[in-house]
Amino acid sequence: xxxxxxxxxxxxxxxxxxxxxxxxxxRRTARLERQLDDALRMLDDRRTGSTAETVGDDG
Amino acid sequence: xxxGSRTVVALAALASIAVLVGLWFALIYAPTERIExxxxxxxxxxxxxxxxxxxxxxLLAFASLMYLMxxxxxxxxxxxxxxEVATLFATIVLTTGPVWARPVWGTWWTWDARxxxxxxxxxxxxxxxxxxxxxDSPQAAARFGAVLALFGFLDLPIIHYSVRWWRTLHPDPKLxxxxxxxxxxxxxxLAALAVGIVAAMxxxxxxxxxxxxxxRLERGVRELRASVQRREDSVS
Numbered sequence: 001x002x003x004x005x006x007x008x009x010x011x012x013x014x015x016x017x018x019x020x021x022x023x024x025x026x027r028r029t030a031r032l033e034r035q036l037d038d039a040l041r042m043l044d045d046r047r048t049g050s051t052a053e054t055v056g057d058d059g
Numbered sequence: 060x061x062x063g064s065r066t067v068v069a070l071a072a073l074a075s076i077a078v079l080v081g082l083w084f085a086l087i088y089a090p091t092e093r094i095e096x097x098x099x100x101x102x103x104x105x106x107x108x109x110x111x112x113x114x115x116x117x118l119l120a121f122a123s124l125m126y127l128m129x130x131x132x133x134x135x136x137x138x139x140x141x142x143e144v145a146t147l148f149a150t151i152v153l154t155t156g157p158v159w160a161r162p163v164w165g166t167w168w169t170w171d172a173r174x175x176x177x178x179x180x181x182x183x184x185x186x187x188x189x190x191x192x193x194x195d196s197p198q199a200a201a202r203f204g205a206v207l208a209l210f211g212f213l214d215l216p217i218i219h220y221s222v223r224w225w226r227t228l229h230p231d232p233k234l235x236x237x238x239x240x241x242x243x244x245x246x247x248x249l250a251a252l253a254v255g256i257v258a259a260m261x262x263x264x265x266x267x268x269x270x271x272x273x274x275r276l277e278r279g280v281r282e283l284r285a286s287v288q289r290r291e292d293s294v295s
Contacts, residue, residue, distance in 0.1 A: 003098035003162050010101040010158035014108065014151045018262070021147050025269050032276035039283040046290055 067268045074265035081258030089251035101159040103251050107259030108151040115145035120212035123205035135201045140270040146184040172221035173229035183211035
């Protein structure tokens with residue numbers, strides 16, 4: 001078989017591995033960023049809720 | 060932009076440029092090898108990937124040692140991130156190697172010392188990652204993982220010196236030879252290999268920064284959730 005076929009196969013495999021890994025980490029990072037935003041929002045809601053409750057109790 | 064994003068973007072841009080230049084050197088600038096032909100150009104990916112694997116594994120072993128000594132979460136984050144990136148480079152080495160071996164040696168794989176010890180390192184890394192993802196107790200998994208990583212570090216000198224210690228099909232090192240650095244290569248080939256190594260190191264740095272950022276985000280989410288839970292528990 002032509003050596004160029006092996007060169008092409010080797011190069012393609014190497015860069016495919018890098019791109020698949022990059023896509024995996026990028027997707028994971030995006031999911032974590034969403035989860036972090038949700039958790040921050042939840043914490044904020046709880047804080048606002050408890051403040052409102054305290055004010056309500058006083059009033 | 061979130062904290063840490065700027066560093067990742069800058070490193071990714073640098074790595075992209077370095078990789079493109081590296082590819083140009085490997086596929087166009089470097090001359091065709093007389094005996095092996097064009098398939099020898101895989102050297103410019105295979106050897107830099109192997110060096111990146113050594114560097115990443117050394118970082119993993121160092122972070123593991125520091126974690127065992129100091130028990131700081133930061134070292135464990137570095138260890139997990141480097142283990143994944145080291146696995147990627149080890150996989151590239153174990154993929155490009157057989158593809159290069161087939162036309163040159165006439166076989167995809169042979170159980171010689173260099174190939175077997177590299178496969179052993181890959182298996183140790185796979186075991187490390189499985190241990191970290193299935194461990195019920197994160198602290199215990201971090202501790203056992205660190206011990207496993209340090210044990211695996213013993214395989215690095217075996218991989219490197221295997222071609223000198225045993226008779227193998229794998230050729231002697233092309234870069235660090237007994238005749239000096241790069242004495243076994245023509246000047247243009249050595250230049251292409253040097254650029255390939257710089258590109259692999261830039262890629263390693265970018266991937267590590269990206270993966271480390273994900274690891275820190277994950278820890279942040281976990282801590283924030285625990286904080287919300289604690290707040291809810293204290294309210295009820």
